[in-house]
Structures are given as C-alpha cells and as structure tokens.
Amino acid sequence: MNSSKLRRSLVCWLVLSPIVVTALFPFAVMLITALKPNTEVLTPTWWPSRVAWENFQTMWTATNFGNALRNSLYVSVLATLGSLIVSIPAAYALTRFDFKGREFYRQFLLVTQMLSPIVLVVGLFRLMVALGVIDNINAVTVVYAAFNIAFSVWMLQSYFATIPLDLEEAAWMEGAGRARTLVKVFLPLAVPAIVVTAIFTFINAWNEFVIALTLLRSQDSYTLPIQIFSLVSGRYTVEWHHVMAATFAATVPVAIAFAWLQRYLVRGLALGAVK
Amino acid sequence: MASTRVIAPYVLVLPSFVLAALIVIWPVNELAQLASHSVNRFGQIRDFVGMANFAALLDDPNFIASLWRTGIWTIGVVGGAIICSVPVALVLNEDFYGRDLARVIVMLPWAVSLTMTAIVWRWALSGESGMLNSALLELGVIDQNIQWLAEASTAFPMQILIGILVTIPFTVTIILGGLSSIPDDLYEAAALEGAGRWEQFRHITLPLIAPFLNIALVLNTIYVFNSFPIIWAMTQGGPANSTDILVTYLYKVGFRLGKLGEASAVSLVMFGILLVFTLIYVRLTTAKGAKI
Numbered sequence: 001m002n003s004s005k006l007r008r009s010l011v012c013w014l015v016l017s018p019i020v021v022t023a024l025f026p027f028a029v030m031l032i033t034a035l036k037p038n039t040e041v042l043t044p045t046w047w048p049s050r051v052a053w054e055n056f057q058t059m060w061t062a063t064n065f066g067n068a069l070r071n072s073l074y075v076s077v078l079a080t081l082g083s084l085i086v087s088i089p090a091a092y093a094l095t096r097f098d099f100k101g102r103e104f105y106r107q108f109l110l111v112t113q114m115l116s117p118i119v120l121v122v123g124l125f126r127l128m129v130a131l132g133v134i135d136n137i138n139a140v141t142v143v144y145a146a147f148n149i150a151f152s153v154w155m156l157q158s159y160f161a162t163i164p165l166d167l168e169e170a171a172w173m174e175g176a177g178r179a180r181t182l183v184k185v186f187l188p189l190a191v192p193a194i195v196v197t198a199i200f201t202f203i204n205a206w207n208e209f210v211i212a213l214t215l216l217r218s219q220d221s222y223t224l225p226i227q228i229f230s231l232v233s234g235r236y237t238v239e240w241h242h243v244m245a246a247t248f249a250a251t252v253p254v255a256i257a258f259a260w261l262q263r264y265l266v267r268g269l270a271l272g273a274v275k
Numbered sequence: 276m277a278s279t280r281v282i283a284p285y286v287l288v289l290p291s292f293v294l295a296a297l298i299v300i301w302p303v304n305e306l307a308q309l310a311s312h313s314v315n316r317f318g319q320i321r322d323f324v325g326m327a328n329f330a331a332l333l334d335d336p337n338f339i340a341s342l343w344r345t346g347i348w349t350i351g352v353v354g355g356a357i358i359c360s361v362p363v364a365l366v367l368n369e370d371f372y373g374r375d376l377a378r379v380i381v382m383l384p385w386a387v388s389l390t391m392t393a394i395v396w397r398w399a400l401s402g403e404s405g406m407l408n409s410a411l412l413e414l415g416v417i418d419q420n421i422q423w424l425a426e427a428s429t430a431f432p433m434q435i436l437i438g439i440l441v442t443i444p445f446t447v448t449i450i451l452g453g454l455s456s457i458p459d460d461l462y463e464a465a466a467l468e469g470a471g472r473w474e475q476f477r478h479i480t481l482p483l484i485a486p487f488l489n490i491a492l493v494l495n496t497i498y499v500f501n502s503f504p505i506i507w508a509m510t511q512g513g514p515a516n517s518t519d520i521l522v523t524y525l526y527k528v529g530f531r532l533g534k535l536g537e538a539s540a541v542s543l544v545m546f547g548i549l550l551v552f553t554l555i556y557v558r559l560t561t562a563k564g565a566k567i
Contacts, residue, residue, distance in 0.1 A: 009371035016366055016377055019359065022440055023383050026395040029406050033398065044409040044420075086291035093287035105288055107557070112295045114553045115303075116501035118522045119545050122309065122529045122538050123302025126318070146298035149291050178283070207388030209504045214530065225390040229508060232394055240398055247391045258386030259379040262448075 034059075034245035041241045052241070059245040064219060068227035069250075075141045075223055076205040080198050082145035083152050088194065090149075091156035092182070096165075113150035117143070117211045125214050135217040143215070144205040151204070152197050159193030196264045203254055224250045303546070309539035318535055328540040337516050338541070341524040344431070345500065348520050352438035352502075353495045356446050357488065359439060364450035365480070385444035393508035396437055400424055400509075427517035430510050434518065437505055442498070446491045453487030454480070486559070493556040497549060521545055 013020075033041060034055055036048040059065060094102065117124065124143065125134075133139035163186065171181040187194075212226045222230065228250065231243050310328050313321045332338045367378055384392065399407045400423035411417045424430045457480065465475050503522045506512060512519035512527060519527070521541060529538030 005371065008369065009373065012366050012369055012371040013373065013377070015362065016381070019363060019440075019443065020377070020380050023380050026387070026392060026399065027383070029399045030395055032406070042404045044404045044406075044412075046406065046409055046413070082294075086294055089287035090291040093284040097284035097287075099281075099284040102284075105292065108292070109295070110553065110557070112299050114497055114549050115299055115546070116497075118501050118503045118525070119542050119549065120299065120302040120306070121526070122535060122542055123305040124298070125529075126305045126309070126535075127301050129318070142294075143298055146294045149295045153291065203386065207390070209388065209390045209507075210526075225388050225504075228394060229390055232397065232508075233511070243394065244398065247395060251387050251391055255383060255386040259383065262379065262382045262385075 030244045030248045030251070033241055034248050036241055038239070038241050055241050055245045056249065059242040059249075062239065062242050063231055063246045064222075064227065065224075065246055065249065067220065068222050068224045071137055071221060072206055072224040072250075075137055075144065076202045078138075078141045079144035079148065079205040080201045082141065083148040083201050084194065084198055086145075087149055087152035087156055087197075088187075088190075091153045091160055092186070094153065094157050095160040109150040109153055112147070113154075117147060117208075121210055121214050124211065128215055134215060135221055137216065137221050137223075140212055140215050140223075143211055144208060148201045148204055152201055155197045155200065156190075156193055159196075160190060163189050192264075196261060199257060199261055203258060206254055306539040306542050306546075309535050310543050312536065314534075314536040318533075324536075328536040329544075331537055332540055332544070335537075337519065338524060340516070341519045341521050344518070345520040345522075348431075348435060348438070349496055349500050351435040352442055352499045353492060355435065355439035356442035356495060357492060360443050360446035360450055360491075361488075363443065364447045364454060365476075367447065368451060368454045381447060382444045384441045389441060389502070389504035390508050392437065392441060393505045396433075397424065397509045400433060424510055426514060430514075431518045434505055434509060437509075438499060438502065441505070442495055445498075446495060449487050449491040449494075450484055453484035457483050489559045490556070493552060493559060497552050497556075500545075500549070500552070 032046065032048065035051045035053070036055075037050060037052040038055070040048055090105075093099070094106070128134050128136075128139050131139070167185050167189070168181050171185045172178070176184065207225065208223075209225050209229070212223045213229070216222055216226055219227075219230075224246075228243060228246050231246070232238050308320060311323060311325060313324045313327070315321055363381060367374065367381065371377075399405050402408065402420050402422035402425065405420075405423070407423070408417070408420045412420070421429065423433055461479050462475055465479055470478070501522060503526070506518055506520060506523050507526070510518045512523040516524075516527075521544075525538055525541040525545070528534050528541065
C-alpha cells in the first residue's frame with residue numbers, strides 16, 4: 001500500500017516538475033544575483049565565488065529602501081483598514097438582509113471589479129489633479145481601498161454565509177439588540193474570515209503598480225514596486241545585485257504569508273464562485 | 276423597529292457604495308468628456324469633436340497593431356494557462372507525499388508582484404549576463420547567447436510564457452475548487468463499470484468542472500486583457516512599439532505623448548470590450564446558478 005503511494009508520489013512530482021522549476025527559477029535568480037559580489041554580477045556564471053551578504057546592507061541605503069518600505073507599509077495597512085471598514089457592513093448586509101437593490105449592488109461591485117485601474121487611469125489622474133493630490137500617498141491609499149472593496153465584499157460574504165444564523169437568533173431571543181448581537185456574537189465568529197481578507201487586500205495593495213506609477217511623482221513618496229522599477233527603467237547602468245536584493249527583501253515576507261494562507265483563498269474563492 | 280429593518284441594509288451598504296462609485300463614476304465621466312473633445316497639451320478641454328479622437332486611433336497603425344497583439348496576448352496567456360492548469364490541478368488533487376509543498380510552490384508566482392516578476396525575468400533574460408542563457412548554455416540547449424528582449428519575435432513569446440506562469444495559480448485554485456466538489460463514489464462506480472482513467476476524465480471530471488473552467492476562462496480573460504506590469508517592466512512595449520498591447524499603448528499615448536483625448540478613447544474602447552466579457556461572465560454564473 002505504502003510503496004504504491006511512493007510510486008504515485010514520484011509520478012506526481014515528475015508531472016509537476018516543469019512548473020515547479022519555472023516557478024522557483026525567478027527566486028533562484030533573485031537570491032543568487034543578490035548574493036554575488038558586485039564584480040561578478042555581469043559575468044554569466046551561475047554560482048558566486050563567495051556569498052556577499054553585505055549587498056543587502058549596501059542595497060538598503062543605495063536604493064532608498066527604508067523610505068519606500070515605510071511608504072508601502074503605510075499605504076497597504078491603511079488601504080486594508082479602509083477597505084475592511086466599509087466592506088464588513090456591506091458583506092453583512094448582503095448575507096443577512098434581503099433588500100431591494102441587492103442585485104443591483106452586486107452587479108455594481110462586479111463592474112468595479114472588471115474596470116481595472118489601468119482602464120480608468122487617465123480619468124483617475126485627472127480626478128487627482130482636480131483635487132490637487134498628485135504625489136500624495138493618501139490619495140493612493142483611498143484609491144487602493146476603493147478598488148479592493150469588490151474583492152473584500154465577495155470574500156467576506158462567502159464566509160459570512162457559512163456562519164449559522166441560530167446563534168444570532170438565540171441572542172435576539174434573550175433580548176440583545178441587533179447591533180449588540182452583531183458585535184458580541186457575529187463578529188467574533190467572523191474574525192478568521194476578516195483576517196484572511198485583510199491579508200489578501202494587503203498583498204494587493206503591496207503589489208500594485210500602475211496607480212502608484214501614475215500618481216506618485218517624487219522619490220520620497222514612492223512605494224516599493226515603483227522604487228524598484230525606477231532603479232531599472234531609463235538607466236544606463238543598472239546595479240542588478242542591489243535590484244535583486246531589494247526585490248528579494250520586498251517579496252519574501254509577502255510570499256511566506258501567502259504560502260501560509262493560500263489554502264484559505266482556495267476555499268474562499270471556491271465558495272464565492274459557487275454561491 | 277420595522278422601519279430600521281428596512282433602512283439598515285442601505286446604511287450598511289452605503290459607505291462602500293459611495294467610495295467605490297467615487298473612484299469609478301467620476302473617472303468614467305471624465306474619460307467620456309476627454310474622448311469627445313479636443314484636449315490641448317496642458318489637459319484643458321476645448322471644442323467638442325465627436326468621434327474625431329476615435330477616428331484618429333483607427334488611423335494610427337500602432338493602435339491597430341496593439342489591438343491585434345492584445346488578442347494574441349489574451350488568447351495565448353489564457354489558453355496556455357488553462358491547458359497547463361488542468362493537469363496541474365488534477366495532480367494536486369491526488370493524495371501524494373509532499374502535496375502541501377507542491378501546492379505552495381505552484382501558488383508562489385501569485386504572491387509576487389507582477390512588477391517584481393517582470394524585473395527579475397528581464398534580468399534573467401538579459402543577453403550577455405542573463406542566467407537563463409548561462410543555464411541553457413551549460414545544459415547544451417543553445418550554443419550562443421540569445422538576445423531575448425532585443426526583438427519582438429523572442430520577447431513577446433517570452434512575455435506570454437511569463438503571463439501563463441503567473442496566471443496558473445489562480446486558474447489552478449478555481450479548478451481545485453471544482454474538483455473538490457466531485458464526490459469520490461462517482462469514480463468508484465465508473466471504475467466498477469470498467470471505465471479507464473481517460474474515460475473517467477472525459478465523462479466525469481471534465482463535464483463536472485466545466486462551469487469552473489468557464490469562470491476561470493472569463494475572469495482570466497479580464498485580468499490578462501488588463502495586465503500592464505509584465506510588458507511595461509520588461510520592454511515598455513518596445514523595441515519600436517513591437518510588443519505593445521492596448522494597455523501599454525494607452526499609457527504611452529496618455530502619459531508620454533500627452534494626448535489625453537486619444538488615450539481616453541482607447542480607455543472607452545477597452546471599457547466596451549470589458550463590458551462584453553462581464554456580460555458573458557454574468558450569463559455564465561447565473562445560468563449555472565439556475566441549474567443547481
């Protein structure tokens with residue numbers, strides 16, 4: 001029995017090997033280049049002669065990494081909170097109330113999901129110019145929060161629907177008001193769903209490119225993707241070991257969080273797709 | 276009490292509606308204004324010109340070329356991703372040693388921002404010092420360096436392959452959701468009847484995951500059609516606009532050439548195409564709901 005599972009495992013890994021290799025290849029490139037002494041970066045060998053950990057240190061100052069990291073954290077955390085604050089009530093209303101306009105609201109969310117930032121970017125740019133908030137990371141934060149509403153409501157709602165109504169009904173029977181029941185009974189049960197949604201919103205904001213590229217104009221306000229992009233675009237010499245060290249440092253924490261949470265995403269999306 | 280029950284859902288929904296509407300409706304209105312007027316270099320709206328901005332697009336060979344290339348890009352990436360994802364999802368649905376690890380590795384490209392992925396690949400594909408060339412040379416697959424990004428004939432297929440790689444995780448996720456909904460006894464019954472693995476796949480698995488494949492198809496089409504960072508960070512649509520798709524063309528016309536009127540017209544054309552995709556999605560999901 002066990003040896004048959006072993007054989008099956010070998011076959012499975014063999015079938016998956018092309019995609020495993022291509023998925024890991026960029027990480028290998030990032031890490032190996034980041035650890036090459038800068039004299040060896042441009043020589044086309046795979047392995048460095050020694051491991052140059054100091055690249056991460058020199059990268060930090062050379063690429064202005066700390067500032068971009070702070071901006072990215074600021075934008076992503078606030079956008080996540082903002083999006084959750086408006087999405088949780090909306091998702092609750094969609095699961096627990098049957099109201100006129102419910103379908104309209106769902107379709108509206110779908111449309112905002114379809115209209116990606118890139119299609120609207122010219123209009124958004126004009127909006128921000130009119131409001132005088134170009135190069136302002138708070139403006140970027142609001143845009144991120146708004147564009148993540150559809151995803152958040154969808155994810156939250158698919159989890160909320162699995163929370164049994166009985167508990168809330170029991171609380172009402174005992175005389176607790178609707179609002180009190182919501183806070184004391186419903187929300188504690190919904191915490192895992194909220195955490196998962198928050199982390200995915202955070203990752204979306206953390207990785208966003210085109211809005212930041214358009215609305216942020218000065219180095220001081222750059223988020224990580226734009227900061228790193230500015231290191232490679234329109235330059236004669238690119239310090240690839242710094243770029244790869246920066247990419248690695250910006251990517252790995254998020255990748256670990258994602259690896260840990262991807263099973264919840266599988267469940268949430270599957271529920272959302274069926275509902 | 277009854278009146279609060281009626282109002283409550285609207286109060287709960289309102290903030291999200293207002294915020295999302297602000298960020299969608301104002302820009303869409305602005306796009307419509309810009310596209311139907313002549314706009315000077317400083318972005319001031321001048322005379323109403325009707326469809327002139329759209330006509331200017333049709334006269335621009337780069338627009339037509341980008342439109343076609345967007346079709347190839349979208350079909351190539353979405354088709355490739357679906358073809359690769361079905362076997363991957365089937366394998367990941369099996370019970371084998373290290374399955375959790377395999378799932379994490381397959382999902383990894385999803386966690387990395389497309390910008391970072393594109394920058395890493397741009398470096399890996401560099402002609403003289405790129406690690407792909409050195410790996411292929413060492414393995415004896417090629418005998419001299421290939422300048423991957425120097426011309427469209429190698430750059431664009433590479434971009435499509437990278438597009439496929441980053442689209443697989445989401446597609447596999449959706450298909451796994453579909454596979455988990457198929458009860459095991461269906462396969463046991465089929466095996467008793469003497470159906471082989473291929474027949475089981477054709478007659479049980481495929482029909483049952485078809486709705487999930489449809490959803491993955493439409494959602495991926497929308498995401499890939501809109502996908503900007505891979506091409507922008509690798510080649511910026513170059514060399515000589517030969518890897519431009521609509522989104523990179525739009526960005527260049529709007530923010531490099533400063534022709535906001537024409538850029539808005541491109542946006543509205545994309546808006547129209549996306550609306551068609553959205554309607555297909557709505558049809559697919561509601562049709563499925565009706566069946567269940």
